[in-house]
Amino acid sequence: MTARTLPTTAEVEAQLLRSPYHRWLGLRVIEVDADRIVLEAAAREEWANADGADVVHGGILAGLLDLAADWALVGALGTGVPTIDLTVNYLRAAALGTLRITGRVIRPGRQVSVAEAEIHDAAGRLIAVGRGSFLSSVVAPR
Numbered sequence: 001m002t003a004r005t006l007p008t009t010a011e012v013e014a015q016l017l018r019s020p021y022h023r024w025l026g027l028r029v030i031e032v033d034a035d036r037i038v039l040e041a042a043a044r045e046e047w048a049n050a051d052g053a054d055v056v057h058g059g060i061l062a063g064l065l066d067l068a069a070d071w072a073l074v075g076a077l078g079t080g081v082p083t084i085d086l087t088v089n090y091l092r093a094a095a096l097g098t099l100r101i102t103g104r105v106i107r108p109g110r111q112v113s114v115a116e117a118e119i120h121d122a123a124g125r126l127i128a129v130g131r132g133s134f135l136s137s138v139v140a141p142r
Contacts, residue, residue, distance in 0.1 A: 007075075009032050012074055013029035015074075016029060016067075016071060022067065025063075026044075030100070032074065032075065033075060035076065035105035036072055036103065036104050036105070038101070038103075039067075039071075039102075039103075040098060040100050040101070041098075041099050041101065042099075043060070043095070043096045043099050047060045054095055055094060055096070056093075056099075058090055061088070061119060062086065062130065064101045064117075065088055065101070065117040065118075065128060065130030066083055067080070069086070069104075069117040069130060069132045069134070070132070070134055072103030073113050076105060076108035076113070076136075077108065077113070078139065081136050081139060083132050083135075084112065084132070084133040084134060084135055086132035090127075090128045091126055091127060091128055091129065092125060093127075094121055094127045094128070095121060097121065098121070099119055099120070099121060099127070100120045100122075101117060102117060102120075104117070106131070109136055111135075111137045112133050112136060114132070115131070115132060115134060116129065116130060116131040116132070
């Protein structure tokens, strides 16, 4: 197995933002290393749980956890890959405002990889955590 050249933060952000959904989320790539990615997003009114609510809908939070866990694999695989399953634990409501999402590789694999993610609010409080399995076999052999 040859060592993969780690993409820059700007390269990962450009690749990530090819998705219209990711652009709509307004994601910013803050940091990338071999087994971790840190993203930021500004939770806004469109993300609210209900009209006039000041908390983020759980589906948006699950989506953020999914994509951060997946994109944590970029150092090992070179790109994001399809999700097989995802488990989410919501720990507290997320107020509108800045959210920091950190994804970490648990185990990169030839067929299936495992990664996790967590979301913190601007005050550093843990909002939600998730762990998923990802279909790494769709990437060309390493």
